[in-house]
Amino acid sequence: MVGVITWLALLFTDISIVLSSTNNIKSDIPLWIPNVILNLFILTLYYYYKLKVEREDSLNFVDLLWRVFATGLVATVISLALKLVEFLIGSTKLTNHVVFVDLLYMINLGLMIGFLIMAFMAWKRLILYQKSKWLLRLWNFFEWGLLFSLIYNSFDFPFVEELYVTLLTFFVIIGLILSGNMKWVAYLNFRQKWTSLLLLLLTIFYLLYGLFTMSSLVESLSTKTANYTDYQFHIFILSIITFVTLYSIFSFLVILFNLPTSSVFEQKLEEVVNFQRISQSIQTEQSEESVYNILLETSVSTVFADAAWLEVKHPDQPSKLYTYKITDKEAYEIISHLNAQNVKGILDQGSDKTRNLSKHLAALRGSRFRSILAFPIYVKGENIGTLALLKELAESFNKEMTKIVSTFANQAGISIENFRLMEEALQNERYKEELKIAKNVQKSLLPDVLEQDKDFEIAAFSESADEVGGDYYDTLRTNDNEVSLIIADVSGKGTTAAFHMSQMKGIFHSLAQHCIQADEFMRRANQALVYCLERGSFISATFFIVNTLTKKIQYSRAGHCPVLYYHAADNSTEYFKDKGIALGMVRNKSYGSFIQAYEFEYKPNDIMVLYTDGITEAKNDKGEEFGYERLAEILSEVKSLSPKEIQEHLINKLYEFSGTKNINDDYTTMIVKFK
Amino acid sequence: MIHIKRLQEDSADILALIGEIDASSSIELDLAIAKSVGEGATKILIDCSSLEYISSAGLGVFMSYIEEFKDKNIKMVLYGMNDKVANTFEILGLNELLDITKDKAQAKRMIQ
Numbered sequence: 001m002v003g004v005i006t007w008l009a010l011l012f013t014d015i016s017i018v019l020s021s022t023n024n025i026k027s028d029i030p031l032w033i034p035n036v037i038l039n040l041f042i043l044t045l046y047y048y049y050k051l052k053v054e055r056e057d058s059l060n061f062v063d064l065l066w067r068v069f070a071t072g073l074v075a076t077v078i079s080l081a082l083k084l085v086e087f088l089i090g091s092t093k094l095t096n097h098v099v100f101v102d103l104l105y106m107i108n109l110g111l112m113i114g115f116l117i118m119a120f121m122a123w124k125r126l127i128l129y130q131k132s133k134w135l136l137r138l139w140n141f142f143e144w145g146l147l148f149s150l151i152y153n154s155f156d157f158p159f160v161e162e163l164y165v166t167l168l169t170f171f172v173i174i175g176l177i178l179s180g181n182m183k184w185v186a187y188l189n190f191r192q193k194w195t196s197l198l199l200l201l202l203t204i205f206y207l208l209y210g211l212f213t214m215s216s217l218v219e220s221l222s223t224k225t226a227n228y229t230d231y232q233f234h235i236f237i238l239s240i241i242t243f244v245t246l247y248s249i250f251s252f253l254v255i256l257f258n259l260p261t262s263s264v265f266e267q268k269l270e271e272v273v274n275f276q277r278i279s280q281s282i283q284t285e286q287s288e289e290s291v292y293n294i295l296l297e298t299s300v301s302t303v304f305a306d307a308a309w310l311e312v313k314h315p316d317q318p319s320k321l322y323t324y325k326i327t328d329k330e331a332y333e334i335i336s337h338l339n340a341q342n343v344k345g346i347l348d349q350g351s352d353k354t355r356n357l358s359k360h361l362a363a364l365r366g367s368r369f370r371s372i373l374a375f376p377i378y379v380k381g382e383n384i385g386t387l388a389l390l391k392e393l394a395e396s397f398n399k400e401m402t403k404i405v406s407t408f409a410n411q412a413g414i415s416i417e418n419f420r421l422m423e424e425a426l427q428n429e430r431y432k433e434e435l436k437i438a439k440n441v442q443k444s445l446l447p448d449v450l451e452q453d454k455d456f457e458i459a460a461f462s463e464s465a466d467e468v469g470g471d472y473y474d475t476l477r478t479n480d481n482e483v484s485l486i487i488a489d490v491s492g493k494g495t496t497a498a499f500h501m502s503q504m505k506g507i508f509h510s511l512a513q514h515c516i517q518a519d520e521f522m523r524r525a526n527q528a529l530v531y532c533l534e535r536g537s538f539i540s541a542t543f544f545i546v547n548t549l550t551k552k553i554q555y556s557r558a559g560h561c562p563v564l565y566y567h568a569a570d571n572s573t574e575y576f577k578d579k580g581i582a583l584g585m586v587r588n589k590s591y592g593s594f595i596q597a598y599e600f601e602y603k604p605n606d607i608m609v610l611y612t613d614g615i616t617e618a619k620n621d622k623g624e625e626f627g628y629e630r631l632a633e634i635l636s637e638v639k640s641l642s643p644k645e646i647q648e649h650l651i652n653k654l655y656e657f658s659g660t661k662n663i664n665d666d667y668t669t670m671i672v673k674f675k
Numbered sequence: 676m677i678h679i680k681r682l683q684e685d686s687a688d689i690l691a692l693i694g695e696i697d698a699s700s701s702i703e704l705d706l707a708i709a710k711s712v713g714e715g716a717t718k719i720l721i722d723c724s725s726l727e728y729i730s731s732a733g734l735g736v737f738m739s740y741i742e743e744f745k746d747k748n749i750k751m752v753l754y755g756m757n758d759k760v761a762n763t764f765e766i767l768g769l770n771e772l773l774d775i776t777k778d779k780a781q782a783k784r785m786i787q
Contacts, residue, residue: 491731493698536705536735540767559767581768585738594771613731613766625759 039150041110042236045117046147053121061184062192064122065199071118072206075111079213082107105217112210113237119203119244126251127181135181142174149235167235175243182254190262193255200252207245267302271404274298275411288416292322295377295387295412300324302408303401305389307369311335312377312385319385326390334367334388370394373402375409379417438495442469445498445505451475451483455548455675456602458485459643461651462668469666470497470539471612472504476512481549484512487560487610487670488541491582496537503532504539518543518556519597522583526558526595530587538584542610546602546672553608554599558583561613564632566639568605573632606674607646609635614667615650618658626657643671676700679707687718687786693725696733705736712740717749718786722779724755729763741772750774754782 053059059067082104128139149167188196277294292310300308307326313319321328371391376383387409391397442464450458462471470490477483486508490500507525516524521543529539540559547553555563559582562575581594602608611631618626631650638649647669655661677700680691688711696704711719737753744751752774756764764770776782 489731491735536732536739538731538735538738538767540731559769561766577765579768579771581771585741585768585772587742594768 038109038234039236042113042117042150043147045114049114049117049121053118053125059125061126061188062195062199064125065196065203068119068122069199069203069206071115072203075115076206076209078111079108079210083213101217101221105214105221108210108213108217112214115206115210116237116240116244119248120240123244123247126184127178127247129184135178138174139178142171142178145171145174146236146239149239152235164235168238171235171239172242175239175246179243179247179250182251185251185254185258186265188255188258188262189266190259193259193262197252197255197259200248200255204245204248204252207241207248211241271302274302275408288419289322291412291415291419292385295408296322296324299387299389299405299408302404303373303389303397304391306392307390308388310377310385310387313383330367331388334369334372334390337367368392371396373397373405375406377409377416378413379420384413384416434495438498439464442498442501445472445502447474450670451477453483453546453548455551456546456672457643457675458670458672459647460668460670461647462666463663464666465493465662465664469493469614470501471614471666471668472501473610473668473670474505474508476509478512478515478545481547482515483546483548484508485544485546485610485670485672486512486541487612487668488539489560489612489666489668490539491537496534500529500533500537500539503529504541508543512543515545517597518545518554519592519595522556522558522580522595523592526583526586526591529584533584538582540582551603552599552601554597556580556595556597558595559585561611561616562628564609564611564628564635566607566609566635567603568607568639569603571636571639573635575628575632602674604675605639607635607639607643608672608674609646609650610670610672612666612668614663614665615654615669617665618654618663618667620657621659626654630657643673646673647671677703679703681707681711684720685783687720687783688716689720689722691722691725695728696726696736697728697730698732701730701732701736704733705739708736708740712743712747712749717747719749719751720779720782720786721751721753722755723753723760724757726756726760729760731767734763734767734769737773738769750786752776752782752785754778 053064053067086104124139124143128136131139149171152167185193275298277298292312296308296310299305305324308324309326309331310322311319311331312322321331323331369390369392371394373389375387375389377385377387387405389397389405446462450460452458458475460473462473464471470492472488472490473486475483475485486504488501488504490497490504492500504525507528511521511524522541525541525543533539538559540561542555542557542560542563544553544555555576557563557576557578557580559580562577564573564575566573576598578598579594579596581591585591586594609631616626616628616631620626630653634650634653635646638646641649650669650671654663654667676694677696678693680693682689682691690707690711692704694700708719740751743749753764754776755778756775761770761775764773764775774785776785
């Protein structure tokens, strides 16, 4: 749409100007009219190209140059076609007529202005690539200054030559300063540079051709009439011509001189990209292997190596070889050759420095390689592998390359280290999760409700350390008169302890059902546990059968902490230190001879305290243990309270003694008070 | 933390346990005993006079060798333990399975 409107505007202005030009002879139309229309035309084109160039912000530099070139091509072809028409018609009255010459001049002027403004907008984009604040300000000043100059040209101000020259010089100088901004050139690769050179050369040619045509037309026109619109006095057009031409020539020269160094720049750019790849590989890659492969690839492409290998040491396996354009056999030949040469600290893992080993390679016959460079790869200060780069040319690694690849090797080491750390963290997280599950399992194994009776009351408390513990207590009513109790401590910690604890629970619930004797319970429990307890693991336990009919308790102790008993009758406490070894310690039938059942009668207000060694072995800050005496003393302090209150008092005293609630062990207590 | 000193006297291996044996240091105890056995010792004396504490894991180590020693006819005697440590052995009933005695002289007599 915009194109059509501007084209119409162009036609309209063209015709108007031509008409006015012919009418000039009659001097009917004011002289300033064509100037205003020309400036309006310039403005329309200006906004048209501004929008056009700005809209397509995805264009790259070469595309931009191509657009300028294409505009120039169209303008030149039309201009040449007109010349051809003029030539074919020949030197007739028509071709010499002032209107015809003026029409030609106007068409050429319009095309020229279009081409110039297109170039101006394109150069603007190039100059403002990587702009600074200062540059942007200068450019805005330049652009707005040029637009304001249109106003000066629009009206027939009295012509002041000094002002005109000053303004023109001013714009030319700013244009020159702006032309120094060639940062975009650096981002072209070698091919793009050649294309750009060609496009710029043709653009310059079009500019020169346009100028030549224009000046010849102006010359022929000036012989026929004095009142034509002369662009030579138009500041905007002149400034823009100078600027566009200057920048085109500058760009051409800069690109030309940059050609030889472009490969270096490209290489640097690739190094940066490679470096990024290695750093990013840690986040995206799934394995160490891909980090190795990236290291190999990037190193090879950076130094243009002909072949390479990466030897990675594994603790328990033979080292692994990642190769590039070299067979394992060839690589091992070189390695063994270097080892045979007794080159100290090289491709073996003992090397701590990057080394150029080319001189050693020279002695290896039959190898196509003449240069070799070796780099160690470190993870956490430990050498985990060696990167070797090979070239067929002798002496073809320079210091620069060595530095870069050594940086790559370091970065790869860091990537692998990070990768391993992440793996470890994951493993840790998994372990924690496992512990959490085990802890939940363990908690769920402990009873929510304890058996109660008109003859006794029971309270219990259990807490495990950060790790999962293996303390267990439970109660089970076997008939109207009998209730079984158990307290047990599984050796070890963690998931296996929780697992054994669940086995103990199963054993308790199945064996206690059968109203067997306490020592028989232990014998059978031992028999069952022998098959699942691993070497060195055992379970200490005490098992009770409370008979409320006979008021007797039968119990058997299998290596568990002695029962603390309070006799209400004579207000005394005692520990039941009977014989009995822990479950799982003897793994044959002879276990029976180490276990015994005991029986005693209970009286009202008697108290039985069952506990695990986490309580008696709890330490204070002086390293003293809570101990048996303290436990007995505390019991006598609160003997008249309910079991729940006794339990709370005991745990509070325990915390008070150890000075913390985080006791580094599992601690459990079960208190039975008889009525 | 545990430090284990090993010396040989009259054809017997003497392992002196110095410090505390908990879940982690029990591994060292296990390794020390296994090493003695591996080198063909048939008489092992364990000097517990500097043993300040032993956890159930440590006891488990002694326990785990009982049957093996019986089969291989290896004699092991523990001696010199303080009351607290002795009590730990007693509670679990290990004093009935292991040979525990007061001092070195008695221990030597027991392995003859």
